[in-house]
Amino acid sequence: MGTHALVGGVLNVFDQPSDSGGSGLPPSGSQGPPPDPNLLIAVDSDVTFSTRDYGGRTSYVAHHGKLGQYFRLGVEEYHVAVHFDGRRSLGEIHEQISNDGVQWSVEDVARFASELVKQKIASAHQAATEPKPDETDSGSADSDVNGNGAIDPAAPPNKPSRLQKAMQLLSLTVSQRFPLMDGHVIAQKCDRVVGPAFSRVGRLVWIVLVGSGMLVVLKHHDEFAIEIRRLFDPGIWVFLLLFWCLAKVLHEIGHAVCAYRNGVRIGKTGVMFFLLAPLAYVDVTDAWKLPKRLQRVQIALAGVYLELAVASIAAWAWWLLPIGTPRHFAAQIFLVAGPATLLVNANPLLRLDGYYVLSDLLEIPNLRMHGRAQLGQRIEWVLFGLPVGTPRMFGWRRPAATFHAICSVVFQFFWMSGLVVAVAMWARGLGIVLACFALLLWAILPLGRWIYKIWTLQPGQGFGLNLYRRRLIGYSLIIVTVLQHVSFSSSPFDRRVSVVVRFQDEQVARASADAFVTAVHVQRGDRVKSGMLLVELSQPELIVQRDQKADDILLAQQRAVQFRRRGELSRTAAEMENAESLQRQLVELNEQIAGLRVTAIRDGVITSTDPRRLLGNYAKRGQELVRVSDPREKELLAVVGREDMATYQAAVKSSSLSSVRLRGGQTFYASPAMLLPRAIEALPHPALAASVGGPVAVEPSTNPDREMQMIQPHAQSETPLDAVTSLMVHSGQVGTMTISDDRSLLTRIYDDMVASATPQ
Structure with a gap:
C-alpha cells in the first residue's frame, strides 16, 4: 500500500x-x-x-x-x-x-x-x-x-507526557520509517518514462486499456473467480511477492512523477515496515499547496492509476496465454494490481489514497479527525449525558463526517483485527509480541485514557463515586456480562460442511490394459442387467505374453526338479521362487485378458457420455470406458475437516435432519451418516476441488495416479438419498450441509478470524 x-x-x-x-x-x-x-x-x-x-x-x-x-x-x-x-x-x-x-x-x-x-x-x-x-x-x-x-x-x-512517550515507543515497534533518498531526484529521472502516462494522450490510452481489461474480466468472471481461490498458491508465492514489491515501487513513483509534473516539491522517499510488512512511501506533503482540487486528487490517485494499467495488461495476457503457469501468474498479477489495490489504496475508510481524495472532494480537511471527534462526543452524550461541543462544520458536511467515522471505525476494527491475527500466526513468537504491542497501542491504552478522562470529570461524592463513575461501573458490568455470555453460550450460527452428489454403488469400468476398442454394445441411457457384455477390447500381444509366461513357468519348474535331484538346494529354491513370480505375472495377464471383455456387475443405466465414441480408438490402461448406475440411487458425499468432526458426530448422534443446499437452488433435508473410519488426503470427487470452483483447498498430488489432493486430511460420510430426491438432483452437484454449531460465539468469531488469516 x-x-x-x-x-x-x-x-x-x-x-x-x-x-x-x-x-x-x-x-x-x-x-x-x-x-x-x-x-x-x-x-x-x-x-x-x-x-x-x-x-x-x-x-x-x-x-x-x-x-x-x-x-x-x-x-x-x-x-x-x-x-x-x-x-x-x-x-x-x-x-x-x-x-x-x-x-x-x-x-x-x-x-x-x-x-x-x-x-x-x-x-x-x-x-x-x-x-x-x-x-x-x-x-x-x-x-x-x-x-x-x-x-x-x-x-x-x-x-509530551510519560504516557505519550510510551505510546511513541510502542508505535516504533509496530511501524518504522526509513528515509532513503531524495524523492525529487527520483521523480525527475522517472518522468521521462512514466510522465507520458499522465499526458492527455496517456490518459486516453489508459481509459481504453483499463476499459478493455474490465470487459475481459467481466466476460470471463467465472474463470477469474476460480483464480481468486488460487491466490495463495504456494508454487508462486516468491514470484508474487517480488511482483508485489515492484508494483508498490511503481505506485509511489506514480505519486512522485504526478506531483513533479504539477510543480510540487517532493520530499524523501524510502521504506517503512508496518507489522513486519515492507511498504514504500514518498513524501508529497507539498501537494497541499496546490490551490486546484483536481490537481491534488490526481496526485493522490496517481499510484492506483498506474497499478490499474498494469492490472489491465495482466488481464489481457491472461486471456491470450495458453493454459499453464504463465497464464495463472498473469491472473494473480491482475488480482494484486487491480482488486487488491482498489480494496486497500483506493478505500476511503483507510487513511490512504482514497481517504485523501474523499476529503478533498467533500472539502472537509481532516475528515477523519472531525468525524471521530463528533462520533466520540455523540457516544459520550448518549452514555454519560456530556454536552456536545460546538460543531466545527455545518450543513451536510457534519453528518457526512460522522457517517464516515462510523464506517471507518467498523471497517478498521475487522481489518486491524485480521492483520493482528495474521501477524501473530505467520511470524510465530515475534508476531505474537508485535500483535500484543499493536493491541496495547490501538485499543488498551486509548480505552484506558478515555476511562481515566470520564473517571476524573468530577470529584467523587458518596463512597468516592459520582454520576459519571456510577455509569462507568454500570456499563463495565454490562460488558462483562455480555462477554461472559458470548464466551460460554452456544453460537446462534451454524456450521457448513461441503457435500457433493454422486451415484450410489456406481460401476466405473476402466481399461485393464492398453488395447484397441473393437466393439461397444451400449449407448448412453441404455438399461442393462448384471452380466451383460458392454465393451470389447483387443490386444493380441497379451495372448502372446500369456503363452510365453506359461512356457517360462514350465521351464522354471523343470529346472527346479533337476537341481533338486542333483542336491543343489540353493539353486532349487531360486528356481522355485522364479516360478512363483512368473505365476503371479501370469495371473495378472489372465486378469487383463479377462478384462478386455467389460461386463456389467450391477443392474442400472449407462450414464457415460456417448460410449460409442470409443469404438476403434486406442484406450490406455486405467482409462474410463463406461459407467453403470441407477438415477434413483444417489448419495451425498460429505467431506468434513478436522475442526468440524466433533460437531458433525454430535449432529449424527442427535439424529436430527440437516438442511442441504446445492448450487442451482435445490434445497432438501437429510440425516447425516456416520463418518468413515479414517481421514484421507486423496480428493474423493473432482467437483470438490477449489481449482475448478469447488469448496475444498487442493494442491498438486505427489501420487502420479491422481492430479490433485486435499491440503488437509478430511473425513468422509456417505448419506443415501431417497428415490424422489435422487431424481431431483444431479451427480456432481456441489453444495453445503448445515449443522448446529456447538462452539461459543466468541470461539466462533476467533476461529473465523484465524481461518481468514490463514492462507489455504
Missing part, C-alpha cells in the same frame, strides 16, 4: 468555526487572570500562508516548512497571526485588531497565541521591562501558560 499521505497532515487548530468561515475561537468571557501585556509572540520564519476555499468559505493554510505540517486558519485567525511579529505585545495587538474590526478579547488573543506556540509555529518571549516586586510566577514547569494566563516562554512547548 502506498504511504504518500501527508507526513504532518492538515490540522485545524481550533474548535469553533467563526462567521468568517475559518476555524474560529471559542467565545470570550473565560474566567481567569488577565494575560501578561508584555508578552511578545513571533511566528516562525519558516511558516508561509496561502488561501484556500473549503466548502465555499475562504480559509488560510499555514505551512511550516521544517516540520512539514499544515494548519488551517480562518480569516480572523489569519488577521491576528500576521500581527505576531515579535515586536508588539499582546495588548498592542489586541488594540490593533480591535481597530481593524476583529472583536476578540485579550484572553482570546492570549489563547490563540498559546495554541500557536503549542503547535510549534510560533515562539514567545518577554519584553524587556522591569518586573514588579510583588509579581510571582504561579505557573508550573509543565505548563505552556503562566499564572497570568499567558504563554510561559521558559516552558518547553507541548512537552
